[in-house]
Amino acid sequence: MLAAAPVRRRVFPVQLAPYEAARVGIGHNGGPTLDLSWEVWLWRKASAEVHKPPRREIALHRLKRAERLGLDYRSYAGVLLNRGTHLGAAIFLLDGLGERELRVASDRIVAILDCHILVGSGDGFDPALTARADAVVATSDPRALQRAIDRFILGHCGTPSGTFMVGTGADHLRAAEDAGLGLFLWAKDYFRAVN
Secondary structure, three states: OOOOOOOOOOOOOOOOOOOOOOOOOOOOOOOOOOOOOHHHHHHHHHHHHHOOOOOHHHHHHHHHHHHHHOOOHHHHHHHHHHHOOOOOEEEEEOOOOOHHHHHHHHHHHHOOOOOEEEEEOOOOOOHHHHHHOOEEEOOOOHHHHHHHHHHHHHHOOOOHHHEEEEEOOHHHHHHHHHHOOOEEEEHHHHHHOOO
8 A cells, every 4th residue: 555645734824803913023112104105295295285274364264254154163164174165055954942942043043144044944933034044944854855955055056065054853964964065063062052
């Protein structure tokens, strides 16, 4: 009988987790590797250029515009940097607010200047709020709400990224995302900022 030749088995290294292979020696701080490529340098330079503090006049103009819309500077400047457009229209969906909250919201919305406003609610509207709003819509049907948002934006020659929404529920957040709006704020946060 012939003796069988020994079988050579190949050993494949098994990597159980990504960090297992990344063991480093003494003196290494465990941080990421340094990427000194040309693309990274260009990206960092461009990012620093965009995010540098604006001149005083520009910052004051943005602050004044943000205050007229009832927003804080950071939210307004964030939309401006991310979307590249100024906010010029607002959508307020007020269903789900209590009577006191609705009065506060109505007073705050009426005080907004230099902005097109769409107001939606399942309940009755305050006459001053109805007079200030460019459009009023019932928010019970999501499809009708989406069509009303689209008609409102197109009717005022606006863009979705130049519009922000203040809403009270997850369906309002979904409507803002579907419409591609520049900013969504929760009503409790937006109306609390004044008090």
